[in-house]
Amino acid sequence: MSAPFVTSDALAGASHGFFGRRGGVSTGDLASLNTGLGSNDDPALIAENRRRVADAVQPGATLTGLYQVHGNRCIIVDNDSDLSARPEADALATRTPGILLGILTADCVPVLFADHKASVVGAAHAGWKGALAGVTDATLAAMESLGARRSNISVAIGPCIGRASYEVDDGFVSTFLADDPANERFFAAGQPGHAMFDIAAYVAARLAAAGVTRIAIGGQDTYAEAEDYFSYRRACHKSENSYGRQLSVIGLA
Numbered sequence: 001m002s003a004p005f006v007t008s009d010a011l012a013g014a015s016h017g018f019f020g021r022r023g024g025v026s027t028g029d030l031a032s033l034n035t036g037l038g039s040n041d042d043p044a045l046i047a048e049n050r051r052r053v054a055d056a057v058q059p060g061a062t063l064t065g066l067y068q069v070h071g072n073r074c075i076i077v078d079n080d081s082d083l084s085a086r087p088e089a090d091a092l093a094t095r096t097p098g099i100l101l102g103i104l105t106a107d108c109v110p111v112l113f114a115d116h117k118a119s120v121v122g123a124a125h126a127g128w129k130g131a132l133a134g135v136t137d138a139t140l141a142a143m144e145s146l147g148a149r150r151s152n153i154s155v156a157i158g159p160c161i162g163r164a165s166y167e168v169d170d171g172f173v174s175t176f177l178a179d180d181p182a183n184e185r186f187f188a189a190g191q192p193g194h195a196m197f198d199i200a201a202y203v204a205a206r207l208a209a210a211g212v213t214r215i216a217i218g219g220q221d222t223y224a225e226a227e228d229y230f231s232y233r234r235a236c237h238k239s240e241n242s243y244g245r246q247l248s249v250i251g252l253a
Helices: 043-057 128-133 135-145 170-179 181-186 199-209 232-237
Strands: 015-019 062-064 074-076 091-094 099-105 109-115 120-126 153-157 167-169 187-189 194-197 214-217 246-251
Touching: 015 043, 015 109, 043 062, 043 099, 043 246, 074 135, 091 099, 091 135, 099 109, 099 120, 109 135, 109 199, 109 246, 120 128, 120 135, 120 246, 128 135, 128 170, 128 199, 135 153, 135 199, 153 199, 167 170, 170 181, 170 194, 181 187, 181 199, 199 214
Parallel strands: 062 099, 074 091, 153 214
Antiparallel strands: 015 246, 091 120, 099 246, 109 120, 109 153, 167 194, 187 194
């Protein structure tokens, strides 16, 4: 059985996909395409779900990932890397065909990168901490070290929590304004003492400021679209025992 996924025209030519929660074998709160190795799920079911993701995008490719820590470190991988190691980092880059870079999310922003001319791809997990710390900048730098040029890099921002669902408090807002007062434009009025944060727009703006000229935003809201996506925040609000993670992947054929 093939797991459904969405693609971006910005990444046409690279094997890639943004997956949701459909098309897998997990059950209960984690139904059905849970790919989170750190979730409270049967490891055999997670392995089957991850196999379905890889087979749907690039049969025969090796899926690799990270132990994500909400930081800004980018790891470069190739055929000499231990692709099962899961180092502590939040982004990956490669110029080696046959490797699928995988990013897990459940409200955070999955960001996929491709320089088609240089045949270099990247993937980043941008939670608010990593986004603010520059995880996308680190990914661009790693790709450049492999021969990419940021003027040639296209980026797609995948399913993440939408502004209408992402309520934050004034202290959160202050953290972003202290970094750059212009960040005020990413916040809309909310309940007293709170605001609504557009994290996808913030990530896109960081990329544009870094020199990326082709940026696509998918627009899906992981919190609101409960049938299609896992959401950490929604699981907390519903007092569920665990929460699933979806995968976003990219590789070179």
